[in-house]
Amino acid sequence: xxxxxxxxxxxxxxxxxxxxxxxxxxxxxxxxxxxxxxxxxxxxxxxxxxxxxxxxxxxxxxxxxxxxxxxxxxxxxxxxxxxxxxxxxxxxxxxxxxxxxxxxxxxxxxxxxxxxxxxxxxxxxxxxxxxxxxxxxxxxxxxxxxxxxxxxxxxxxxxxxxxxxxxxxxxxxxxxxxxxxxxxxxxxxxxxxxxxxxxxxxxxxxxxxxxxxxxxxxxxxxxxxxxxxxxxxxxxxxxxxxxxxxxxxxxxxxxxxxxxxxxxxxxxxxxxxxxxxxxxxxxxxxxxxxxxxxxxxxxxxxxxxxxxxxxxxxxxxxxxxxxxxxxxxxxxxxxxxxxxxxxxxxxxxxxxxxxxxxxxxxxxxxxxxxxxxxxxxxxxxxxxxxxxxxxxxxxxxxxxxxxxxxx
Numbered sequence: 001x002x003x004x005x006x007x008x009x010x011x012x013x014x015x016x017x018x019x020x021x022x023x024x025x026x027x028x029x030x031x032x033x034x035x036x037x038x039x040x041x042x043x044x045x046x047x048x049x050x051x052x053x054x055x056x057x058x059x060x061x062x063x064x065x066x067x068x069x070x071x072x073x074x075x076x077x078x079x080x081x082x083x084x085x086x087x088x089x090x091x092x093x094x095x096x097x098x099x100x101x102x103x104x105x106x107x108x109x110x111x112x113x114x115x116x117x118x119x120x121x122x123x124x125x126x127x128x129x130x131x132x133x134x135x136x137x138x139x140x141x142x143x144x145x146x147x148x149x150x151x152x153x154x155x156x157x158x159x160x161x162x163x164x165x166x167x168x169x170x171x172x173x174x175x176x177x178x179x180x181x182x183x184x185x186x187x188x189x190x191x192x193x194x195x196x197x198x199x200x201x202x203x204x205x206x207x208x209x210x211x212x213x214x215x216x217x218x219x220x221x222x223x224x225x226x227x228x229x230x231x232x233x234x235x236x237x238x239x240x241x242x243x244x245x246x247x248x249x250x251x252x253x254x255x256x257x258x259x260x261x262x263x264x265x266x267x268x269x270x271x272x273x274x275x276x277x278x279x280x281x282x283x284x285x286x287x288x289x290x291x292x293x294x295x296x297x298x299x300x301x302x303x304x305x306x307x308x309x310x311x312x313x314x315x316x317x318x319x320x321x322x323x324x325x326x327x328x329x330x331x332x333x334x335x336x337x338x339x340x341x342x343x344x345x346x347x348x349x350x351x352x353x354x355x356x357x358x359x360x361x362x363x364x365x366x367x368x369x370x371x372x373x374x375x376x377x378x379x380x381x382x383x384x385x386x387x388x389x390x391x392x393x394x395x396x397x398x399x400x401x402x403x404x405x406x407x
Contacts, residue, residue: 005040009082009107011066011096012045013089015055019260020237021202022179022284023114026155027088028056029180030112033358034084035059037365042080068095069400077103084365086110090117090145097148098394101386108365108372111149115281116159118142123278123301124206143167146174147382150375151368153177155281156305173379175364178305179282180354181291189293191334194270197227197327200235200262200285203243207279208236212255214275216246220253223324227331233269235259266292271331275323276302287352290344295337297326307351311343 010031016024031041035058043055044064055063066073077100085100085107087093093111100107118139125132135143146152146163152174154160160176163169199215201208212234220232231252236243239257247255259265266272272289276299286306289296296315303309303316315330317323330337368375376382 005038006083007042007080008034008039008084008086009042009044009077009080010086011088011092012043012047013092014047015043015045015049017050017237018056019262020258021205022282022287025284026114026179027112029354030086030153030177031056031059031061033361036358037362039084042082044076069397069404071401074099074103082107084108084110086112087145087149088112089114090142093145093149094141094393095397097145098397106372108368109148109150111145111152113142113146113152113154113159115155115279116142116162117280119159119162120207120278120280123280127210127278143169144385147379148385149173149382150372150379151175151364155179158305159280170379172375173382175361177357177361178352179284179287180357181287181348181352182354189267191270191337194268196231196233196269197271197273197331198233198235198265198269199272199274200259200265201274202238203236203240204238207276209243210278211274211276212243212246214277215273216253218320219273219275219324220251222320223327224252226324226328230331232273233265235262235265262288263292266294269294270337271327272296273323273327274298274302275317275320280304282306287348290348293341293344295330295340295344297323297330299323307347311347312340315340 016027018025018028035041041059041061042064043061044066046066046068055061081104087097090111097109100109118136121138122132146169154174154176155178160174163174164171199211203209231254234255237258244255266288272294279301282305283302286296297317300316300318308316314326317326330340
């Protein structure tokens with residue numbers, strides 16, 4: 001290990017799989033950003049390593065398997081002495097931040113929220129007919145995690161505004177870091193070269209699964225009658241038996257599961273359809289579609305924070321009838337399809353440009369590095385959350401650690 005280079009330690013909720021999830025690709029962009037800043041990169045996780053897992057060798061990332069509630073992690077911190085520790089989601093911050101603060105008090109602690117879990121859970125509860133009053137436990141935990149961190153990366157402007165306006169989180173401890181894209185030299189395929197509809201998404205992600213169910217039960221029975229020669233193909237990682245049993249070739253509804261090269265999917269089909277009923281954050285599938293110049297139709301919640309309203313309002317539909325009409329119109333009208341396709345590159349350039357946000361984050365980090373003591377002193381609520389009486393997760397972790405030693 002070089003003594004001159006700064007060190008980044010990422011503690012992952014899971015091992016990133018950029019070919020399977022948008023979260024995995026987003027994490028790889030974060031690692032690339034730190035690599036460009038000449039950090040030495042370390043990625044640790046207590047999760048099981050997936051089958052056929054391949055980690056990027058491009059940035060010379062060192063993998064470290066760790067255990068939860070085990071003092072061996074403290075030894076790792078003392079040996080490594082990272083300059084920055086990035087927690088992959090608030091649950092990881094709860095488990096490990098107190099150890100980082102104790103062993104490496106000068107390390108800058110960054111929370112990567114991915115999306116606001118409590119917002120997604122609130123919307124899921126509402127979708128399922130449950131009424132929530134006040135802050136849920138998960139909301140309290142996630143907001144506390146944000147306050148404890150020196151900086152939290154927020155993926156959506158909607159969520160950024162929610163945190164600052166409704167929950168009065170200081171903007172000084174938040175940083176907008178969306179899904180990112182770089183200009184791809186992909187030919188704009190001819191309308192006539194493409195056919196069929198598709199949806200893609202990790203099946204274990206509840207909004208994706210509910211979208212598949214909505215397509216199967218509510219959208220496709222009507223839409224398939226209007227498009228009698230068209231097939232609807234469903235792709236995604238982690239497909240289980242309950243997902244695969246929806247496969248029905250007679251209905252032209254195909255559940256095809258994981259595909260290793262997603263480019264083949266985006267290049268072959270004419271339209272991506274995603275009537276997402278709830279969720280949060282930005283949707284990687286839509287950014288990917290825009291990168292491949294592929295038109296799509298989605299719901300209002302699916303379009304949230306994707307900057308589609310001004311350029312492409314016609315692809316946002318909430319009622320089943322409006323959604324079906326929009327899919328039929330865009331699928332069958334070549335001129336309309338081409339016009340929609342042409343507007344996508346402008347959205348990417350204006351809102352998701354990788355180089356722009358890499359440079360912005362670098363500037364933010366350099367300021368934070370120089371002012372970290374004043375920055376922490378200014379976060380009064382964060383200091384309160386580090387008071388011993390409000391650190392139940394730490395003391396629970398300490399108790400489990402001691403208990404494990406006696407087993």
